[in-house]
Amino acid sequence: MSLYGALAYNYEKVAAGTAEILSGNRMISDRLGLPSEDMRLALLSFENYLLANRNTEKPVLHISLSPAPEDRLTDGRLAELAERYMQKMGYGNQPYITYKHTDTHNTHIHIVSVCVDEQGKKISDAYEHRRSMTACRELEVDFGLRNGADAEKRNPKAELRKVDASLGDVRHQVGNTLKAVLESYRFQTFGEYNALLSTLNIEAKQVRGEYNGTPYTSIVYSVTDDTGKVVSPPFKSSRFGKRFGNEQLEKRMLINLKALKDGKWAPSIQADIVRALRQADSRKRFVELLRQRHRPPHGMRAERLTHGQGVFCQCVQRLFQMVGKHTRKGTGRTFRYRTLAASPSRIL
Numbered sequence: 046m047s048l049y050g051a052l053a054y055n056y057e058k059v060a061a062g063t064a065e066i067l068s069g070n071r072m073i074s075d076r077l078g079l080p081s082e083d084m085r086l087a088l089l090s091f092e093n094y095l096l097a098n099r100n101t102e103k104p105v106l107h108i109s110l111s112p113a114p115e116d117r118l119t120d121g122r123l124a125e126l127a128e129r130y131m132q133k134m135g136y137g138n139q140p141y142i143t144y145k146h147t148d149t150h151n152t153h154i155h156i157v158s159v160c161v162d163e164q165g166k167k168i169s170d171a172y173e174h175r176r177s178m179t180a181c182r183e184l185e186v187d188f189g190l191r192n193g194a195d196a197e198k199r200n201p202k203a204e205l206r207k208v209d210a211s212l213g214d215v216r217h218q219v220g221n222t223l224k225a226v227l228e229s230y231r232f233q234t235f236g237e238y239n240a241l242l243s244t245l246n247i248e249a250k251q252v253r254g255e256y257n258g259t260p261y262t263s264i265v266y267s268v269t270d271d272t273g274k275v276v277s278p279p280f281k282s283s284r285f286g287k288r289f290g291n292e293q294l295e296k297r298m299l300i301n302l303k304a305l306k307d308g309k310w311a312p313s314i315q316a317d318i319v320r321a322l323r324q325a326d327s328r329k330r331f332v333e334l335l336r337q338r339h340r341p342p343h344g345m346r347a348e349r350l351t352h353g354q355g356v357f358c359q360c361v362q363r364l365f366q367m368v369g370k371h372t373r374k375g376t377g378r379t380f381r382y383r384t385l386a387a388s389p390s391r392i393l
Contacts, residue, residue, distance in 0.1 A: 048091055051107040051157045055144045056084045063148035064155075068124035070131070071140040080142045090140045091158075097165030104161045106136065109284075110181075111153035113191040114214050120145065123154050126188060131156065133180040135168050148278055149216060205229055208246040210268050210276045219247055219266055220285045227288065231301040238294065242266075248275060251291060262291045 058064030059082070069080035073090045080087060098104050110130060112118060118126065127143040141158035160168050185192050205225035208218045222245050232238045239249045248267045253260065266285070268277035282290040288297075321334035 048088065048095065048105045048157075048159070051105055052084055052087050052142075054107075055142075055155055055157065056087075058146060058148065059144070064144050064146045067120060067143045067145040067154060068127060069140075069142040070128070071138075072142055087142060087157075090142075094140070094159045094161055094163060094165070097163060098161045099165045099167075101161050101165075101167040104159050104167075106141075106156070106158040106160050108156040108158075109153060110156070111151060111216075114151035116188075116190045118152075118188070122188065123152070126184060127154055127156050129184055129187070130180055131158070133183070134173075134176060136160065138162075139168070151214065151216070206245070208268050210246075210270070215268055215277050216280060216284060219268060219280060222247060223266070223285055223289050227297070231304070233298050233302045233305065235294070235298070238298075243269070243273065246270065248273075250279075264289065264291050264294070 055064060059066060066080050066082065071090065072080040073086045074081040075083065075086060080090075095104060108130075110126060112126075123145055124143060127141075128137070131137050131139070131141060136158055139158045139160075139162070141156055144155045144157075146153050146155060160170065162168060182192070184190070204221065206222065208215065208222055212218070223242075226238075226241055226245070230241055232241060235249075235251065242249050246269050248269050250265050250267070252263045252265055254263075255261070264282040265279040266282065266289075267275045267279045270276050287293050324330075325334055
């Protein structure tokens with residue numbers, strides 16, 4: 046993202062009343078104690094650093110720090126949190142501006158800065174992810190915040206469950222469900238991926254654009270209610286990790302498709318369909334036999350299978366459209382079994 050893009054994103058939130066300028070460091074301003082509400086002055090604050098930049102390809106920093114919803118901090122503590130984080134990451138002497146965002150279930154902060162110093166030299170980002178995690182754990186202790194690492198240990202495997210906006214903590218709900226979908230399904234197209242998510246009250250959209258003459262495709266996620274109506278602001282895929290972005294999802298879909306073609310896996314429902322066909326003497330009996338094998342049990346597992354059963358029902362309808370009214374007698378039966386035995390991989 047460009048400096049203008051990072052600042053504009055935050056200033057638009059301020060103008061909409063869902064964010065406010067919280068604090069800053071070495072920022073040119075026309076008001077005492079706070080960075081200016083004039084974006085032009087914010088741009089000027091970084092100008093000399095960017096002009097001095099020697100060869101750093103991505104000199105702009107746009108950082109988000111998001112405490113848990115239960116961790117309620119005053120504006121002063123949020124500003125201190127931003128300052129301490131920047132110091133720990135080696136950016137404490139840089140110009141930066143901090144915004145408080147209130148457009149989601151939990152208040153969080155955005156920090157915009159640059160990673161080149163006044164001489165244009167890049168500030169070291171060696172082991173940046175590791176250092177950032179260490180800084181976050183230290184700040185959690187210093188500020189008495191919930192420990193994100195402990196929460197991950199308590200729930201190492203994500204649960205596949207519907208997102209419910211009324212319960213709050215929406216971003217974490219979405220992240221948990223996205224992780225579970227990747228662990229549980231081998232989708233082969235973006236359409237299949239979005240169809241899976243729609244049953245879990247998540248909408249995924251591909252956003253296409255162009256930056257410096259290069260086309261790009263990104264993904265944003267939103268929460269819906271049970272009718273499909275969007276009930277949350279969109280979340281960039283980067284809020285959940287690279288594997289939920291377009292590039293990594295495309296790689297995963299290609300791997301899934303190749304594995305299917307190579308016979309490394311096949312939908313488990315395929316064998317059940319063939320078995321039911323051999324026993325059924327009518328469409329009604331066929332559906333009954335499959336439902337017996339795919340009846341969801343109680344509890345969390347029921348939600349997973351309820352979704353699976355929906356896919357199964359669509360599959361059954363499609364199968365009958367394909368085979369028409371073939372009987373079980375003679376060659377019609379043989380043709381019917383061969384068609385159906387090969388169909389589920391294509392349908393699911």
